[in-house]
Amino acid sequence: MPSLLKWSLPVAGIVSELKFPVPWGHIAAKAWGSPQGHPVLCLHGWLDNANTFNRLIPLLPKDYCYMAMDFGGHGLSSHRPAGFPYHFLDYVSEVRRVTAALKWSRFTLMGHSLGGTVAGMFSCIFPEMVDKLILVESYGFFPAPQGQEKGPGLGRQKKLNSPLPSRDGPSKSEESDAWLDSKRKVIESILSLEENKPQPPKVRSPQEALQRLLQANSHLTEESGRILLQRGATEVPGGLVYNRDLRALTHNQDPLTLEQCVSFLSKIQASVLMIIAQDGIFNSEAENVAGYFVKPLQEAFQTNLKHFQLAEVTGNHFVHLNEPEVVAGLINIFLKRDESSKARL
Template structure:
């Protein structure tokens, strides 16, 4: 390994919160420029294990587990997993680490959380890196359903609380991995890495660490309209890099022409509002390209982190 990249060794962090703790893993020196790494929905901090060792030293990379994910505490009974609560977790982590300014590197759902944080606290975010992700989720054709989503989240939370408490299911490693890949075909060999942090080994198999309340994805996502998107990004001060995988996801729920059109709308608006502060690069790979083929994105991210100039055009 060259001297200009981060050592592969990492340390575990445990940051106290009112309901428990946020778990995280860190690479590099605490004196380096901070980069907070945000994983995707139902994933965990291991999402960045293969990428961060390829990135430049001089930065302090901290990959956190969102609440209810990985090794972080579950939310207390009665406290739902609202999208804004995840945004608040970033602010709590930043305060615990005593950072005044940071960069964010986000994958998938982490991008919507990091994007919202970057617009609410624009003075705190220097650079925003979106890995096959967007800073907000738009549901342009279903604005009338926004209130339905919020109602469903409340009803789902109450329903889950009425269910009797039962022990976590114990499943063999092979079956657990099979279910992972069955639910997400783009994960492929990355599933094993996420299982290492997302499960606990018991005598007869594995149990999932995550809170079962977070499994209904679209209820906890915060969908916004085009008008809201246009207003929100005017608050964004960060230099922003969006890396799209050519075989990745074009939308949060369905891959169709409407999602591709929505992505095009967001990219065009980011270009027009942020101007030279926005960069867009498409790379070969799936939604988990930063795990399966991290070298496809490492040099792009390294150039972006180390310079305010535009990254070189990709062949």
């Protein structure tokens, strides 16, 4: 396993590529900054990868240690064994695996979208380990998702025929139906993938691979798409093949009620910075399936946490990658505030 003390600092600022052994293979990660600096673990969004922080990290304080990991089945990380679907808590446990390998006992978490949801849950389960929590286009939780089949509210869902919940939230009956329906779809989706005869990954030209990515992610610029594709695809004879595990497309998360989320977030001990984009998934009428919990969660963070800052910025769901200078200043100030709470390495 690589040692932080052996990192060298190239001119570009990218320190090293790392692999952390796990029972099914490895978790891949990349690092920037000072190996001896305050540790910041960065978590990407659904079907994205660690490259989502490529343009942001160089704008942050140089004396910090930044580590961006690829969740299992994403980027350069190993796929799970056959017969084992991905579950939301798998990503949370992967955060613990990486920090255990690094011997980090206290650190900052920064998550975009799904990464923010993972970071939020980790901060509730292991509150003593997280000193600061940065949520970019994430409320840290996604209560009782309904009317969706894929992805925890990240703007890339397949809408179902069931109606979306009202802003007052789903009823108990709707919550039960949503849970049962989601579990049925997960099981059927996984079995369907396993029943199909394995096919070699489809080879696409670089331009075709990029265009397919951009079509699935309307918030990405072409430049941002290329950055994600660098880590999200592998070059083979004839073109590129995507790296992501198809099983990661299936949303396998136990829906939490809004009340549960409010109760959980009260366990967070970290200072929290929440950055929401004006044209992001939570403010877009065309994509917003989270209206019923946005205001209650904001109020819960403000009421239950000693240090909570909500900032609305210009930009869309990928503002941190498309226009990193828009959020870098906010994050810089937040990181540097109260530096007496340094991490113990």
